[in-house]
Amino acid sequence: MLRITQYAEVIVDVPTMQTNRPYTYKVKKEFENEIDSGMRVVVPFGRGSRLVQGFVMRVFTQNSFEGSLKEITALIDFEPVLNTESLELAKWMARNTFSFAISCLQTMLPGALRAKYQKELVLIDGRELSKEVSAFFNTRKSQFLDEQKVSADLLTKLLDARKKGKVKLNYLVNDRLLPKKVIFVKSILSKEQLEAAKKNLRANAANLKKMLDYLIRHSQEVQQTILEKKLKITAQTLHSAEKRGWIKRFEKVARRNPVENMEIVKTHPRELTVAQKEAVTAINADIDNENAITFLLEGVTGSGKTEVYLQAIAHVLAKKKTALMLVPEISLTPQMVKRVIGRFGTQVALFHSGLSAGERFDEWRRIKEGKASVVVGARSAVFTPLENIGVIIMDEEHESSYKQEKMPRYHARDVAKWRADYHNCPVILGSATPSLESRARAQKGVYRWLKLPQRINNRPLPAVSLIDMRQEAKKTRFPDFSQSLLDAITVRLEKKEQTILMLNRRGYSSFMMCRDCGYVLNCPNCDISLTLHLDTHSMKCHYCGHEEKIPYICPACGSKQIRYYGTGTQKVEKELRQLFPQARILRMDVDTTRRKGAHESILRRFGERKADILLGTQMIAKGLDYPEVTLVGVLNADTALGMADFRASERTFQLLTQVSGRAGRAQKEGKVIIQTYNPNHYALLLAQKQDYEEFFNQEMNIRHRGGYPPYFFTIQVTASALDEGNAAKKIFETYTELKKVLGRNSFILGPTPKAIMRINNRYYYQLIIKYKKEPKLNACLHALLQKSQRDERAGVMITIDKEPLNFI
């Protein structure tokens, strides 16, 4: 019988421009019936044929590659981890975001499925080894090599031994996949035997007795940790019971449940307002017609957008389809999660960065196996392998966290629309303050525009006052608090109502400066001042992580007159405690929420009214709904306005509108106090009035005059190098190249050095292309990247960011 040789196109895990294309491999006979596209494989790559992970993109029989082919070493998966849709999406994304295909493929999988490489040194000839090398092997035949842990001296000796053929270097590809093993406990005695054992116990063996009592009552197996918690006993007791032959302990594979300890209350569909009903009807019609259309659901805070989402999801589920709901990381609060799970139960899968690698993997697997039909998650959830999607929802669509800031620089909104096209289903973009881009598209009829103009029960919007801090700051001893805000807090404390205080920290930090000579402590690697951290008692660089002691003497002039400028949450907390010693204060910022679950626990405590004041950064602005909060204070509304970014007003308006919505959500009337140094700025005045329409009009005018999005598309090209001159040279070369190609209706801003020109000793230069229509631009930029491969050798890197959100 004639056998046909199979070949496979593989994308290898070598993230560089040069290797960013499929390579053809021969498929061994033994894999012929197993191999499929979307599987991960191990392949030999490069001259040394080191083993790397790869993704099979295509299996075929007609090979056109002329050179000699290597064989696939091993299949990592029994079945594909990526389906056809994911592979197609990855290809599209790589092309559209100027990213490596391998990076796109990797981001679609949970981290646990990403390859981990280990280097193994194998001893071949043990004679005449140096002392250090012998000590490294320490009688073993092979040893793992971690370059980070081995001294530079030993490393050269090891590599030397390798060159002499005494030692061989192997590359191992491991899976990080880790099914969770849980220890279970089960009694192996009968009730009678247990009773007998209990009688023979010493009188003071209280823990053993507790355990025997439990076992007598419950004969089924139980998880060890749960038993320990329930009976307040330790593993010690269980070990001793095992030794006595009462119980057996054994391992089981378990699902990690991210909402294990959450109390879920069943929720029911709510009565809809007229506007909500109209929205649901319109959406459901397009769900039924399998229309890949985009809706913009614009509704003020408290107008019931979530209920619209939930009813659309219910409609989809009734049709035996699935639903994807994207939420910003920051508003994936327990409140929101409870509401969705309360409605749809165990078919909901959660997907966000707060989960451990194991939990993420388990949720991903549930989705893939079709055991979850609703996915709620942050940005990366847009890639979850749901099949037969009936609706995709993106809440708070204006949120900048939907755009990934590192390779691949995708926007979840674009991916959502791509998938909606693939599945023929509608997308719902929801927001109280839509991005100008989306709102403009709705106006032009590109999106279907749905509005929820009324708050539920016609609750009044809270009264918002702007406080001019230019005057106020002079009056008080505490420059962060105006008298009006202090008075308002005092009243809430007396009435036992709650207060939320927000500190806008974007582009803002507390730094150290010498009063005598003006010296500012900067990072040695980056062009940025170090930030004071009171919890670790150190000065840290937020870009490269550099950390050093807090200076008490000026390093420049030796003066002791050192001051700390800027407002950090820690400093404000200290001031608050002085001002209101009787108040219970909770602080929520990156420092207090780093630990897993800390975020939830702070919010829960506040929700249980265990604190009077919640002080935090932007992260408290969204999604919270506490009826007892009647005062919201924004300490510094305008730090974002000071930034040279055309989106500054938009961000400020969105944030203030958002945070104002936190006050007075129940019966009690809410009050919002915004402290600002720019009380006449239109973004602040219109946020005060909660007038999105007027803000949209004014801002669009400004964008039109300045030639900014949404009137123009933008692309940012960055060149970076260790040597400043090389980076500058490259960006000017790029500029000249682009000038040749661009039409007369397109513009280039720059080239300029970036605002923070040096990060981790690399210098950054950038230019921004503004265009309306440039059909050849994509191809041109790809050619540019292709050509700059040679410079990459010299350490000059080019990155391209389509529609960047940060221009600095």
Added chain:
DNA sequence: AGCACGCCGACT
């Protein structure tokens, strides 16, 4: 990324 090849200077 990682490895080999090759072309230069400074050493046994």
Added chain:
DNA sequence: GTCGGCGTGCTC
């Protein structure tokens, strides 16, 4: 003469 520096090219 050869050892080793790292610029350049290539990986199915």
